[in-house]
Amino acid sequence: MSIVQEPADASEDALRFENVTLEFFGSHRPAIQDVSFAVPRGKFVAVIGPSGCGKSTLLNLATGLLQPTRGEVHFNGQRITGVNSEAAYVTQAAHLLPWLSVRANIGLALKFRDVPKDERADRIAHWVRVVGLTGFEDHYPRELSGGMQKRCAIARALIYDPSIVLMDEPFGPLDAITRLKLQQDLLNLWEGQRGTLVFVTHDLTEAISLADEVVVMSKGPGTVRTVLPIPIERPRDVVSLVDRPDFSELYRELWDLFKTELETAGEAA
Numbered sequence: 433m434s435i436v437q438e439p440a441d442a443s444e445d446a447l448r449f450e451n452v453t454l455e456f457f458g459s460h461r462p463a464i465q466d467v468s469f470a471v472p473r474g475k476f477v478a479v480i481g482p483s484g485c486g487k488s489t490l491l492n493l494a495t496g497l498l499q500p501t502r503g504e505v506h507f508n509g510q511r512i513t514g515v516n517s518e519a520a521y522v523t524q525a526a527h528l529l530p531w532l533s534v535r536a537n538i539g540l541a542l543k544f545r546d547v548p549k550d551e552r553a554d555r556i557a558h559w560v561r562v563v564g565l566t567g568f569e570d571h572y573p574r575e576l577s578g579g580m581q582k583r584c585a586i587a588r589a590l591i592y593d594p595s596i597v598l599m600d601e602p603f604g605p606l607d608a609i610t611r612l613k614l615q616q617d618l619l620n621l622w623e624g625q626r627g628t629l630v631f632v633t634h635d636l637t638e639a640i641s642l643a644d645e646v647v648v649m650s651k652g653p654g655t656v657r658t659v660l661p662i663p664i665e666r667p668r669d670v671v672s673l674v675d676r677p678d679f680s681e682l683y684r685e686l687w688d689l690f691k692t693e694l695e696t697a698g699e700a701a
């Protein structure tokens with residue numbers, strides 16, 4: 433990562449957006465405008481908002497793949513000015529390399545980092561077990577179900593202990609049952625490790641079930657409308673959570689905010 437030095441105690445936030453505006457070249461209005469919010473270290477933060485409000489753009493700024501037109505993005509107290517190699521990015525499509533086995537896909541980041549072969553094998557074996565792909569190590573992506581491909585992509589992202597994990601609607605294209613199972617798997621994983629995770633989703637239930645805080649975005653141009661804390665204790669069980677009265681209250685609160693956004697954007701049913 434290319435960074436600009438700041439005092440070491442500058443931030444206990446893993447990620448911080450400071451008045452960030454981004455205009456794509458040739459566009460007549462900013463994709464996001466004056467966005468400010470922080471992701472505290474060790475927290476699970478969900479980002480929701482209507483389609484096109486700039487959720488993916490925020491993640492691309494956090495990885496350093498995009499640079500702000502105005503404002504600054506900081507990672508661990510240091511301004512991001514180039515690619516943030518400490519961030520793992522899991523996108524909607526699994527993007528596994530089709531010519532590599534599950535084992536090789538999962539171990540890719542370790543190979544790039546010159547991790548010795550024996551250590552690589554141990555860590556791959558560990559992550560294959562963690563994501564439930566034992567017995568499929570030598571299979572190719574085309575031989576896996578959508579959920580298995582997703583689990584492979586998650587293992588590939590987490591195997592090198594990234595400082596922050598960015599997930600862009602990772603469970604979007606999956607059926608409801610696989611999705612629930614993976615949500616619980618991700619929760620169990622995260623609750624065991626407590627790294628920093630930013631999770632973009634359209635799904636209000638998913639956001640409340642998983643996150644410590646939900647960042648609600650407005651559209652046109654994208655900006656942060658509010659940050660809603662989710663004061664539900666952990667460990668959580670995604671299936672039984674939805675029956676709790678406090679879950680319903682949070683859902684209602686989030687829906688009221690979200691609905692206003694859809695109406696403002698002229699997208700309400």
Ligand SMILES: Nc1ncnc2c1ncn2[C@@H]1O[C@H](COP(=O)(O)OP(=O)(O)OP(=O)(O)O)[C@@H](O)[C@H]1O
Pocket residue numbers: 456457459463481482483484485486487488489490
């Ligand atoms: N490379 C690009 N060039 C020009 N405009 C872009 C580019 N990428 C995104 N945009 C625009 O920026 C805005 C934000 O896009 P972004 O993909 O971040 O939204 P999003 O909230 O992730 O959308 P969705 O929920 O539909 O995935 C949109 O208006 C989009 O059309």
